[in-house]
Amino acid sequence: MANTAQSKKRARQAERRTEVNKARRxxxxxxxxxxxxxxxxxxxxxxxxxxxxxxxxxxRGVTKGVMHKNTASRKISRLSARVKGLGA
Known part of the structure; x- marks a missing residue:
């Protein structure tokens, strides 16, 4: 557990960021x-x-640091290909 004031504050900040990131994800x-x-x-x-x-x-998830840029691009690319394939 956090002992110093700084580490206690960091733990609180990490908790808040985790909640925000979880909601974004x-x-x-x-x-x-x-x-x-x-x-x-x-x-x-x-x-x-x-x-x-x-x-x-x-x-937006990429810019907020929730997801890596290549991961996002890969997901979009694969989804686009599948949507395009529906027309064929």
């Missing part, structure tokens, strides 16, 4: 799930709209 997952459900539904138009809404949210 959950929000991103929700958007991803909506895209997945739209793809499963088979409607390309709905899937494109869901992907268009999810992209900025995913990249």
């Amino acid at each position: 959950s929000r991103i997952r929700t958007f991803l799930r909506k895209v997945e459900e739209a793809i499963t539904g088979g409607d390309q138009k709905v899937a494109q709209e869901a992907l268009k809404a999810a992209q900025p949210e995913i990249m």
Whole structure:
């Protein structure tokens, strides 16, 4: 457990940041799930709209440090390919 005043404060800050990051990660997952459900539904138009809404949210996670840039790009790329494949 933290002993010094500085380490106690750092522990409190870490707790708050963890909560914020957890909420951000959950929000991103929700958007991803909506895209997945739209793809499963088979409607390309709905899937494109869901992907268009999810992209900025995913990249916001990158700027906030919740997710690595390459991870976000990979997810977007794979989802885009799957949405595009619905039309074929």
